Amino acid sequence: IMHGLNKFVFFQVLALLGQNAHGSEIINGHKANKNTMLYMASVQNYRGHVCGGFLVSEDFVMTAAHCADENPMRVVLGTHNLKSLSNAIIRHIEVRYKYPSYEKVGAGQDIMLLKLSEKVTLNGKLEPIRLPIDAQKHIKDNEVCHVAGWGMDRTGGTTVNDLRVVDVSVISLRDCNMEWKGVPDNVICAGGYKTNKGFCQGDSGGPLVCNGIAVGVVSFNRNMTCDYPDVPNVYTDVSKYLDWIRNTIKNA
Incomplete structure (x- = not known):
């Protein structure tokens, strides 16, 4: 019975992860200041x-x-x-x-x-931009970082011409796994959860920046939905x- 239950949970996780959507732009952010983020x-x-x-x-x-x-x-x-x-x-x-x-x-x-x-x-x-020095030194839960991009500023919106940026807080992997019912290895979660700030469709690949270091790469959110709060936004962990x-x- 336990073996069957584990298989059921595993396929549920795969199904949920299959509902994700390419990550992207900035919700409730602001226009980036001139001569900043030169990377x-x-x-x-x-x-x-x-x-x-x-x-x-x-x-x-x-x-x-x-x-x-x-x-x-x-x-x-x-x-x-x-x-x-x-x-x-x-x-x-x-x-x-x-x-x-x-x-x-x-x-x-x-x-x-x-x-x-x-x-x-x-x-x-x-x-x-600087990258992490090693995989041992890591960002802290609730640390405030920022993400920037040119994509949509709301669900179903249009991409923007001017670079926009928003502050997001790092979410513990424990909480992220609970909300997503499982996430891939080697990721960081930040924004989109218990907040109205995060990324949206149109600008995957941008950096999650903490203390001037690119710690993450924008990867995905859920169902192309940027109506936050929702499940956490997910980034690839550069340090890995x-x-x-x-x-x-x-x-x-």
Whole structure:
């Protein structure tokens, strides 16, 4: 009987995780201040913006692995306004490096590195964001961080031209697992739960930033619903992939 019950619970968890939706933009946030977040990137295909991302070196941008489904072709850096690209830095994507064991959004391992066609100049207009040093030092429950992007500002809304940002609090994995009835390994939960702040559809791949460090990558919420409070928003935990990140950048 216990074996049968475990199988039932397992398939319930899979069914619930299957209801998730690609994560994205900013609910109840505000327009980002000028000359801040100089690492933010718009990942684009031939139609335009499809995902967020963030600069981690002169020639690499980090984003979510599921963004590859949109066939991104280029990255736009150095601007907060996607309608004003005259001074933006644009690079084509040379290679997409999805985490090798990634299968689908909601199943974890949702992280990808984009090799740019040409290095960018790091100056007062562009700066990479710091990554965690190791997997041991971790963020604390209830720590206030922020997430930014260009996607929808409400369920069923439209994407925005100006970069927007919102503060979100980190939620314990215990509470996150209880609300989701199970989440993938190596994730961080923040926002969307017991608050009216979080991300929405249109800008997966953006960073969860705590104390100036990109600790997470926007991965998914539930059912394309941004009517918070709801279950917690889920991010890929960058600290769990540091060896892969370093090796990929070094050997590319």
